[in-house]
Amino acid sequence: xxxxxxxxxxxxxxxxxxxxxxxxxxxxxxxxxxxxxxxxxxxxxxxxxxxxxxxxxxxxxxxxxxxxxxxxxxxxxxxxxxxxxxxxxxxxxxxxxxxxxxxxxxxxxxxxxxxxxxxxxxxxxxxxxxxxxxxxxxxxxxxxxxxxxxxxxxxxxxxxxxxxxxxxxxxxxxxxxxxxxxxxxxxxxxxxxxxxxxxxxxxxxxxxxxxxxxxxxxxxxxxxxxxxxxxxxxxxxxxxxxxxxxxxxxxxxxxxxxxxxxxxxxxxxxxxxxxxxxxxxxxxxxxxxxxxxxxxxxxxxxxxxxxxxxxxxxxxxxxxxxxxxxxxxxxxxxxxxxxxxxxxxxxxxxxxxxxxxxxxxxxxxxxxxxxxxxxxxxxxxxxxxxxxxxxxxxxxxxxxxxxxxxxxxxxxxxxxxxxxxxxxxxxxxxxxxxxxxxxxxxxxxxxxxxxxxxxxxxxxxxxxxxxxxxxxxxxxxxxxxxxxxxxxxxxxxxxxxxxxxxxxxxxxxxxxxxxxxxxxxxxxxxxxxxxx
Amino acid sequence: xxxxxxxxxxxxxxxxxxxxxxxxxxxxxxxxxxxxxxxxxxxxxxxxxxxxxxxxxxxxxxxxxxxxxxxxxxxxxxxxxxxxxxxxxxxxxxxxx
Numbered sequence: 001x002x003x004x005x006x007x008x009x010x011x012x013x014x015x016x017x018x019x020x021x022x023x024x025x026x027x028x029x030x031x032x033x034x035x036x037x038x039x040x041x042x043x044x045x046x047x048x049x050x051x052x053x054x055x056x057x058x059x060x061x062x063x064x065x066x067x068x069x070x071x072x073x074x075x076x077x078x079x080x081x082x083x084x085x086x087x088x089x090x091x092x093x094x095x096x097x098x099x100x101x102x103x104x105x106x107x108x109x110x111x112x113x114x115x116x117x118x119x120x121x122x123x124x125x126x127x128x129x130x131x132x133x134x135x136x137x138x139x140x141x142x143x144x145x146x147x148x149x150x151x152x153x154x155x156x157x158x159x160x161x162x163x164x165x166x167x168x169x170x171x172x173x174x175x176x177x178x179x180x181x182x183x184x185x186x187x188x189x190x191x192x193x194x195x196x197x198x199x200x201x202x203x204x205x206x207x208x209x210x211x212x213x214x215x216x217x218x219x220x221x222x223x224x225x226x227x228x229x230x231x232x233x234x235x236x237x238x239x240x241x242x243x244x245x246x247x248x249x250x251x252x253x254x255x256x257x258x259x260x261x262x263x264x265x266x267x268x269x270x271x272x273x274x275x276x277x278x279x280x281x282x283x284x285x286x287x288x289x290x291x292x293x294x295x296x297x298x299x300x301x302x303x304x305x306x307x308x309x310x311x312x313x314x315x316x317x318x319x320x321x322x323x324x325x326x327x328x329x330x331x332x333x334x335x336x337x338x339x340x341x342x343x344x345x346x347x348x349x350x351x352x353x354x355x356x357x358x359x360x361x362x363x364x365x366x367x368x369x370x371x372x373x374x375x376x377x378x379x380x381x382x383x384x385x386x387x388x389x390x391x392x393x394x395x396x397x398x399x400x401x402x403x404x405x406x407x408x409x410x411x412x413x414x415x416x417x418x419x420x421x422x423x424x425x426x427x428x429x430x431x432x433x434x435x436x437x438x439x440x441x442x443x444x445x446x447x448x449x450x451x452x453x454x455x456x457x458x459x460x461x462x463x464x465x466x467x468x469x470x471x472x473x474x475x476x477x478x479x480x481x482x483x484x485x486x487x488x489x490x491x492x493x494x495x496x497x498x499x500x501x502x503x504x505x506x507x508x509x510x511x512x513x514x515x516x517x518x519x520x521x522x523x524x525x526x527x528x529x530x531x532x
Numbered sequence: 533x534x535x536x537x538x539x540x541x542x543x544x545x546x547x548x549x550x551x552x553x554x555x556x557x558x559x560x561x562x563x564x565x566x567x568x569x570x571x572x573x574x575x576x577x578x579x580x581x582x583x584x585x586x587x588x589x590x591x592x593x594x595x596x597x598x599x600x601x602x603x604x605x606x607x608x609x610x611x612x613x614x615x616x617x618x619x620x621x622x623x624x625x626x627x628x629x
Binding site for chain 1: 536539582583595598628
């Protein structure tokens with residue numbers, strides 16, 4: 001395809017700059033996002049055995065509900081009856097202290113209730129591991145340790161830059177598409193190889209990247225979009241979810257076991273996993289059922305949902321119920337499902353996991369190319385010493401991705417020894433401690449040395465995951481061993497990358513940012529051409 | 533003689549794409565709401581679709597605004613497009629009172 005050269009040149013410059021501004025944040029978002037594809041299994045892997053008595057049967061659940069409401073009246077605002085009990089959901093009944101917006105984003109203290117063998121009420125505030133949720137939030141906030149309200153607009157700006165990078169990258173690639181598409185030139189010209197790899201990864205996952213960029217813009221700015229529409233076209237502003245009506249809703253009249261059978265009657269094929277009792281914005285009792293249907297796309301990361309009449313169990317709203325949606329709802333659901341990978345079951349999860357990792361790698365190669373092309377330009381201009389900005393960027397290109405990988409590994413592995421005493425704060429401190437140490441180390445040592453030192457460090461951090469599993473095996477039986485196997489596989493990949501980085505530092509050109517000081521063969525044209 | 537495209541006046545073009553592109557996106561959502569008969573309930577699924585439409589329109593405006601020859605032209609053309617779109621919305625009676 002023929003495009004004017006000035007147009008291609010302009011978009012090439014734009015691609016470089018938006019890429020370099022957003023690339024490192026996008027690496028974190030994609031790496032953490034890939035892991036978030038398995039948030040549920042990871043939470044099950046990380047959750048220690050509960051101190052709670054075994055969950056009462058669904059038939060005995062009304063007794064548990066009555067006791068909780070009698071001893072903890074605040075639970076009447078909203079509580080959840082879990083239909084499937086596992087390590088991540090050890091209690092039949094749970095409720096959160098948080099209200100409104102805070103509760104929507106998973107804040108507040110969770111309470112888990114069960115009935116002790118003597119029939120008395122047992123309430124725990126510790127249980128399922130918070131680490132999977134921590135990685136999810138890291139993904140949503142592109143690695144920024146700020147409040148949700150501050151981090152989300154920044155994430156939205158990154159997503160806009162990311163979209164510009166997609167469009168500009170496509171414009172740059174189009175003229176040479178046919179020539180370059182199936183070429184992966186692995187050889188002496190390392191920059192050519194990185195560029196071919198960058199193009200192949202970008203082009204073949206283009207639909208995925210377009211979807212992720214556009215949905216992320218919506219996730220970041222939906223409140224602002226609704227508010228702007230309210231100003232322009234009238235209508236109420238989005239209701240303030242924090243100001244939920246204070247009166248407690250009346251107790252639901254239909255027991256959970258009957259609710260489940262009513263759902264099965266009305267929506268065969270839908271597997272309910274949780275019943276959320278609460279109140280509507282107008283203060284009436286409301287019942288939402290969460291669950292999945294493998295045949296359809298789902299609105300949430302894990303589940304679809306339906307609203308029921310708490311008194312009769314009748315489905316009153318099926319906008320988010322898989323397989324019971326009209327065309328408009330199904331269209332909306334498809335946007336969410338395409339971001340969350342919540343369709344098609346486990347194979348799609350793995351596909352999204354690999355797409356997420358390849359996306360992270362795409363941004364890493366983009367950064368490498370930026371550094372490499374800056375290096376070349378400087379050499380043409382006669383300077384052999386790399387400029388300060390190139391050196392800093394090269395160091396960050398090593399320290400940020402490896403710091404993110406090692407930080408997540410360390411904080412996930414820590415879930416096992418921490419057990420029930422794990423909190424989001426501790427997991428956050430471990431992650432950011434490791435992450436910052438890697439970044440500062442890379443800045444202090446330079447890209448070449450840091451790469452060689454940090455690759456094995458990141459691999460060892462990854463190995464901590466299966467090591468923690470084995471060390472804690474007595475108190476914390478091994479579940480979801482796929483987590484440990486995956487960690488082993490990624491650790492091996494990091495060790496292999498370490499070997500080739502070592503080779504490159506010794507044998508590559510001496511003026512490279514990857515060359516170790518005082519090593520490598522003399523690069524005749526580049527280093528000797530200047531005045532002696 | 534046509535001036536070649538360049539990324540030099542990126543700020544003029546990008547700011548036009550960001551500000552006027554957002555207004556275009558908002559207008560597109562408004563037009564959709566009128567044509568689809570959404571009314572005042574945002575959380576109807578059609579209302580949600582109107583909100584979702586804003587992302588692709590805005591993102592495309594921000595990405596393609598660099599095709600204008602200068603920042604001034606970007607502001608001019610996008611302002612004109614907005615004027616046309618918002619006049620149509622006003623004509624169809626879609627604006628807030």
